[in-house]
Amino acid sequence: MSTPSSYPGPGNAWAPRPGYRRSGYPAVSPAQPSSAPAWTPQAMVHRRRGAVASAIMACLGAIGLAVMLWIIYASTATAASELLVPILLALVPLSIVLVTVRWIDRWEPEPPGVLAAAFLWGAGVATIVSLVINTSASLLVSSTTGSVSGGEFVSAVVTAPIVEESTKGLGVLIIFLLWRRTFNGAVDGIVYAAVVAAGFAFAENILYFVQYSDALLVTFLMRGIASPFAHVTFTACTGLAIGASVRMRSNLAWMWTTPLGLACAIMLHSFWNGILTSDPSLYFFVAIPFFIAAIGLVLWLRWSERMTMRQRLADYQRAGWFSPAEVTMITTGAGRAAARRWAKSRGPAAARAMQAFLKAAAALAQLRQQAIDGHADADFAAQESALLAAIVEQRYAFTR
Template identity: 35%
Template structure:
């Protein structure tokens, strides 16, 4: 296992970087302008194709219905990404690729393949079935996987694990399903307009129930398998090319297989769809949900494990690793900063949390030999980002650590014993002396148990100090907070 470089000492100010000459394709306007232009053109083309297929009224109806699950799905994937939130531009690119480029590729390729099969076999019905169960899963999952591949190759710094693959793949598939739902719902509305059907018995209502209510997670579920394959590649120590290609390819093949089973369920008889949905889709969705939540908790444990070393080195304060490893404490810190210093301070705290998480993951990969040759530079860069925001972030995180810390258990002393029999005569405290069993009388709580016999010369504490625990008047008094018998504390201020 590769050893990590030593921790640097905190600088007095963020270190400046050196400028280097960039090629023309590395300029910002090229890196962002070219993909944006291509996606915009794809969006215009797909808009024209869908509108031509559904009509203007059908397109508007389909758009209004198809948009309903989108905010929920995006919020779910963003929630998964809260441990180490990636930049919004990656999510915007993924959604736009799925809704525009992948949808355009799927429409053109599926139509061409289905027509070619129908011409070759002279059987349009079998061509439609073959296109839905074989051609569509291969084409659509490949088109969606292209977005994950592009982010993996060109935004490698933001793609460090399984959750990154899940989020990018899920958002891409959400965009693809959005455009596909517009097409299906708009077509169904057009069919109802021709037949005069309306209400719950309409084709639009049935399509809405199946695609929006029952299975809005279908496309994200398929493509997430591809994202997990890329995430495993990002975590892999083995840098051999066959293994790095095999993991994403395996995920892609699993996504195609699940997609084919889902599309082919309508050909398995009257109840084929229900059987596949209940016996396969729902369990698979539950299993993947558990996997990504478990991965999220594992990442939080990594943060709590790796960051204390930076606290020892002086980069972080001692409470910060705990606060940064708790989503509740992070949320409290952002609210505290917003309440006391405004929105800009809250944004600084959020960035501080993201950079600290990236630093913890980088250190974890470095200890496992996965960080690569740029470990030192990346570590220095992340530490400088933290140092620049420490004034805004540290008070908020220290406050959050105090608020979110688990309660310390306090053990109360036993309640004073009240004997169930009458008492007579002067006791050791001037009260009545107990004439009960020996367990609760003088032998148990008097001289023999807590007097000289217990803390005499053989005991480790002073034996003859009248203020110490050998005094029966002090030792058996449950209200005295400074002797060893009291459960609040074992500290005796009279002892040296």
């Protein structure tokens, strides 16, 4: 059985790999893992700023959602109790989306507070801004042309895609700029985009379920069951583009990838609304193959992320921090499940230690990948030392 002081460390074999922005990082002594700093002033500043920013985003979103619900209540003369059924129905597609997002994000879960801020941005800020602008545009076109249907068509195919995808995409971009450390690639971008879009769809579904209460079942089946991932798929284009910029050398790559992703999101949204407006029967011929392709892309991105994690942990394996069996265990679903079952059989403390071990290993792999991509922070060495110390400590906790 290994102890923190006897577990093999890097020794003279460790050296930073090519691609680091800086060189000459000191090796962490395996004999004194507890001496590694658990935090740095820079990290604490990041946490404080992040907490304040997430609170501001969440408050804005909550206010926006409350205003939208009040507008629904005031404009439809609906009793407050009558909003309960639409809200409950809107929770069905929301649950489907969030469970899927959780599955996609299971390798390295994003901070819950940031995800909550993303959801409320979509449900509140993006929804209320889109509602005001889309309604105004529809009324303007209708009054100008004298055609109500013309105004609705322009709103659905032109205004809505531009405004909705811009406001949702802005939320993803704000999260990226404020919590850049939590973005490790395209998958993270998709996750945040999906949560923003899920919040937007949740609020919008409530509006539609109230507005079309005389055809509630059909509306629910079309929006809640047949197409719960529509908004998610559109906004995921923006999120994917922002996330992909993380893997590029330039710190400003997001400035050109974001508009490209947003353009794709707007075009897909416009195409989708155009199909539903002109011929809803085309849904099954267009939407189903499209969503199958989107699922395939997400699966490939998750596989690519897992392979990247394996490569980065293999660097530490060669330096002596992990055994080959541990790398396989950490980077495979079956291995992680087996490890959790084994640790659980040894008691709650071992189960918690195993969970912390897996989380620290994933964070370590992402940290090293950031350095290889040229985006290492000034406190990279301190972060790496703290994660390695945590890995040794948690390994000892679940093996003793």
